[in-house]
Amino acid sequence: MPLEIIRNDITKMDTDAIVNAANSTLLGGGGVDGAIHRAAGAKLLEECKTLGGCKTGEAKITLAYNLPCKYVIHTVGPRWAGGGRNEKALLESCYKNSLALAKKYNCESVAFPLISSGVYGYPKDLALKTAVDVISGFLLKNDMTVYIVIFDKDSLIISEKLFSDIKEYIDDCYAESHFDGRTRNILFEDSCMAYSASVSLPKITKLSELDSRLAEIDESFSQMLLRKIDEKGMTDSECYKKANIDRKLFSKIRGDINYKPSKPTVLAFAVALELDLRETDEMLRKAGFALSHSNKFDIIIEYFISRGVYDIILINEALFTFDQSLLGA
Secondary structure, three states: OOEEEEEOOHHHOOOOEEEEEEOOOOOOOOHHHHHHHHHHOHHHHHHHOOOOOOOEOOEEEEEOOOOOOOEEEEEEOOOOOOOOOOHHHHHHHHHHHHHHHHHHOOOOEEEEOOOOOOOOOOOHHHHHHHHHHHHHHHHOOOOOEEEEEEOOHHHOOOOHHHHHHHHHHHHHHHHHHOOOHHHHHHHHHHHHHHHHHHOOOOOOOOHHHHHHHHHHHOOOHHHHHHHHHHHOOOOHHHHHHHOOOOHHHHHHHHHOOOOOOOHHHHHHHHHHOOOOHHHHHHHHHHOOOOOOOOOHHHHHHHHHHHOOOOOHHHHHHHHHHOOOOOOOO
């Protein structure tokens, strides 16, 4: 997955590089900085002593020594002072300069902490938004897998209103899913009848036209995906990047008419293509899945799609907050 939010200890990340939220001396400190220095061993400190420190917003790179990664990219985040002292621009620079170094050293994967959100006091929701915005912009033009590593659940905060709205929606859908089977069937049949009555189906006048429509019904997930990309006027790269899908995985899907994707992969493409709930359900069925009100993951996805919200990173933040799998692959 090009951008993934995960809960882990960054010193355990087996990526090409990890990013250290360092202080300006680069000689170690508390929090993430201290943990990385302890895990890397004394040789990291010795190399850092040769770098002459680092200014806020800039980044420098070292070897990783005892860490499972190859490199450590050290960057100095801004201290929060209310937002009026260029904090946002400096934090953006931390991510931009770190990503530039990762690219320069041919890193295929890099893991970031949520820079400045600890003792430096940067509000976690604003710190996350800045991280996501900069990383997403970078990934539109570059192929790299980037992780935002959250050490504990409280480190990720979606807005209280969004959290409460989703929770209320989940509770309502759970209640609905516990209706007796007969009631659910009646509601479903009524909705289908209403839908049928409201839709005027085109007449099929030729056998060749019938064959064409039957072929469309029998199309695979891969065929439907490629058709939808064309219908939306998107390029392949626009679609898989917007879906937070790795280019190599997309190539597999394009090259295999019978490719069987995971449910999160299907939904990631549905979000990227901005499909409505009916179209999303159709795409899911091509891969053998369906949305269910007995599944919290499905309800959260439905919440966003039903409101026309197709920001996959925001959706993943919400899924992460509710301890669900993320979209993409």
